[in-house]
Amino acid sequence: SAVISQKPSRDICQRGTSLTIQCQVDSQVTMMFWYRQQPGQSLTLIATANQGSEATYESGFVIDKFPISRPNLTFSTLTVSNMSPEDSSIYLCSVEVGTGNEQYFGPGTRLTVT
Amino acid sequence: QQQVKQSPQSLIVQKGGISIINCAYENTAFDYFPWYQQFPGKGPALLIAIRPDVSEKKEGRFTISFNKSAKQFSLHIMDSQPGDSATYFCAARGWSNFGNEKLTFGTGTRLTIIP
Numbered sequence: 001s002a003v004i005s006q007k008p009s010r011d012i013c014q015r016g017t018s019l020t021i022q023c024q025v026d027s028q029v030t031m032m033f034w035y036r037q038q039p040g041q042s043l044t045l046i047a048t049a050n051q052g053s054e055a056t057y058e059s060g061f062v063i064d065k066f067p068i069s070r071p072n073l074t075f076s077t078l079t080v081s082n083m084s085p086e087d088s089s090i091y092l093c094s095v096e097v098g099t100g101n102e103q104y105f106g107p108g109t110r111l112t113v114t
Numbered sequence: 115q116q117q118v119k120q121s122p123q124s125l126i127v128q129k130g131g132i133s134i135i136n137c138a139y140e141n142t143a144f145d146y147f148p149w150y151q152q153f154p155g156k157g158p159a160l161l162i163a164i165r166p167d168v169s170e171k172k173e174g175r176f177t178i179s180f181n182k183s184a185k186q187f188s189l190h191i192m193d194s195q196p197g198d199s200a201t202y203f204c205a206a207r208g209w210s211n212f213g214n215e216k217l218t219f220g221t222g223t224r225l226t227i228i229p
Binding site: 044056104105107108 | 146148150155156157158159160163203207210212214215216217219220221222
């Protein structure tokens with residue numbers, strides 16, 4: 001498995017501002033993922049971030065809105081830009097480890113946009 | 115075709131009973147089927163997973179049953195305990211348009227175990 005931490009754990013932000021979420025893993029991993037989970041809802045993949053390459057975004061998510069950095073094998077950031085109340089959600093970092101390709105999730109960042 | 119349908123949306127089971135959550139999929143390219151358990155305010159935790167070449171996998175009180183021909187799989191929790199009260203998500207692994215693997219999640223089941 002993997003131990004994943006996220007910062008901040010929660011934040012309340014004003015409309016029009018940006019927030020950068022950090023994800024730190026206790027071991028080197030190739031693949032990292034960012035998900036969004038709206039309250040009481042399922043998880044939706046935002047993008048996949050592999051070290052050394054550009055992040056790839058799922059349909060409905062764009063780099064200008066959710067820029068991602070992946071500077072090394074243990075760290076990634078997701079920025080939520082020009083926020084609106086519709087961006088209020090839980091943002092989750094996930095990593096793939098092991099030969100079985102298991103995905104493990106961080107504790108999430110709960111974002112409220114006012 | 116990328117959807118995973120999960121039922122029921124909510125489930126109440128008495129302590130000691132069997133909890134059963136079902137999922138169905140359409141995409142035959144899915145090759146890995148994990149279940150996640152999520153407590154309020156926490157990230158999802160990997161519970162158990164199965165590959166389509168196996169019909170059943172058991173870990174402790176948790177069992178996955180997999181029916182490849184019906185494209186269905188289910189989670190069984192034996193001797194359900196109040197500590198099992200959580201939201202459960204099934205998922206299926208496929209591939210995105212970019213060639214990256216991608217987990218598609220079901221809509222979740224809120225399980226409540228009553229004494």
